[in-house]
Amino acid sequence: MIRQVTGCILSLFLLSCQSKEEKIQPSYGEISEFVYASVTIQPDSLYKVYSAVNGILDKEFVVEGDEVKVGDPILQIINSNPKLNTENAWLSYKLAEKNLSASGTILSSIKDEIKAARLKLINDSIYFKRQEKLWQQQIGSKSAYEQKKLQYELSQNQLDLLENKYEQTRNELETQLKQARNNYKNSMITTGEYTINSKINGKVYALYKNKGEIVNTQQALASLGSDSVFVVEMLVDEVDIVRLKRGQQTYIHLDAYPGEVFEAAIFKIYPKKDEANQTFLVEARFKDIPPTLYPGLSGEANILIDRKENTLSIPKDYLLEDSRVKTEDGMVRVTTGMENMEMVEITSGIAKDTWIYKPSP
Template sequence: MITIILCFIKFYMKALYIVLSLLFISCGGKQEKTVPTVKKLSESVYASVTIQPDSLYEAHAVVNGILERNLVDEGALVNKNTPLMHITNSTSALTSENALLSLQLSTNNYQGSSNLLKEIKEDIETAELTLKNDSVNFKRQENLWSQNIGSKIEYDTKKLAYQRTKNQLKVLYNKFYRTKKELETQAKQAQNTYKSSKINTDEYTVTSKINGKVYALYKNTGEIVTTMEPLASVGSATDFIIEMLVDEVDIVKIEKGQKALITLDAYSSEVFEARITKIYPQKDSRSQTFKIEALFITTPKKLYPGLSGEGNIIIAEKNNALIIPKEYLLNGNSVITNNGVVQVVTGLQNLNEVEILKGIGAETEIIKPE
């Protein structure tokens, strides 16, 4: 009984295979057919593209205030340290003016014609003359006293006057050097304070950090300026970089030095070659993409910040690859031939084509699945 059942199953399967094969072959004549081609194939990764000037940065003020005026226009070419805008602040101006007055006063006290040191020096000269006179009188009285001429009171008086003048001169010398040191220190402190206030005043003029072009001005005259808000956008006038966003599933395939083919919306009929120069390691959590940068090998005639387009980064290339259209691939690993379904091994692939490594040959006719 089991033998009869097994024979029936084998007969049924064979008959079903014959029917399906005849049905497949009969329908095959109505389906599209092709044969593999041998040519160069490139596998690439897609990226969205935005053009930005090289060294692009946003200029900020280092102090708060009010924008007095913009010193350049948008689109202006500037050199490094070119003033871009000036900010006013009355407090800073008053501080600087007071520092200047303090500097002038301290300098005059130290070096001026009526300075304190001159007064002390005149006192010293007077004390030196007095000491010289008291010294002569004391010596004369001392000689007389040694000869028992004169009184003891006269001798002591002359001696005391000499000692007093001598001590007074010593005090004046100490006062002179101490005052000189104090005035010198005060003058230096005033000078440093003025320099500091001058630096703060200079910081109210925002200057360019590079040679380039002013692409945007964000504030108008009279508006409040803070250190948190950008005032201008400045970048290179001649060199541009290509910012590309790559999906996280493809970033591991990207290497520096790989070639990219760039199409821009502004140049829809042209393809530009570029080379990958930088890969940013941090993923953007919002877009789930990684940013990479590239430089043009062939540069468009005109470029502007913000131009957008698409890029294909070549991650692999192969000459003489056996290629079929992707639409002829069944379930990712099979093709339909005149003899039925055949499994294949695929290699490189792009958006439209796929390489066949094993399973069919260049002469094999394949049928497009419905």
């Protein structure tokens, strides 16, 4: 008798527990599938400013937050070496220019030598011709004739050598002048690089050096970017990147704007994977821009992959082991399709009028 009463009590307890289980029926409606991504806001055209030369930061023409235009000076770097190099290059250039000119001593002295050699050649030619006529008339000695001939030929060779020397020297001086001109121009360019100018129309977001600090070519001096156009940088897991494409609608949630959602669209997918965190960088542009943005604002994004209308679906927490649901007739295996964080599509296994129970925690 006691055993029978105990059995009845147990049955009533099970029925009572079963009646308290949450149950629903699948419903038809819209279901959307998303890919999740972490978000960081950055200005468009953001770049870090580097110096092309070493030196000391002498002057800051801007402060953080200033708006700049292309060509506006940002920083001034000083170093005595470039000025000295420029002055030396200028002196070398002027010297090479003078050496090549008509008043230059190098070419002028060779011209004087050519003039003297030409006069000597004329003189030796006269004596040789005279001696040659005498020799033809059998007057004088053969040795005297040969001596005058040799003297004439030596004078001719000497003139030829001097004329060649003149042309060679002139070519060398022209080359030296071109090299000096190029060195001077290069020195002027290098000196100009000590004033760093903005390459964009935008805003100064950061200055990393103070006046008087040493500057080198390896350390960034400032960060500049657009003051009106911002980019949504998203880090997407490698398992999801193949599902993304340009133009896909994206919903942005920013920590600075709790409860608000901003629409954006993908416009660039970077093909290189970041090996450190196994993600890909994807950029989106806002369709409705938040009223105020700053570099580095963070949040999250849901990228719309697909959307279906009139789809049979159930809440995701009613699904067991990704393929079974608990019904009034026991456990039933189902086939699923699209899913998101909350709902999952049911393609077969149960119908709209099937009651399913929420699994116990």
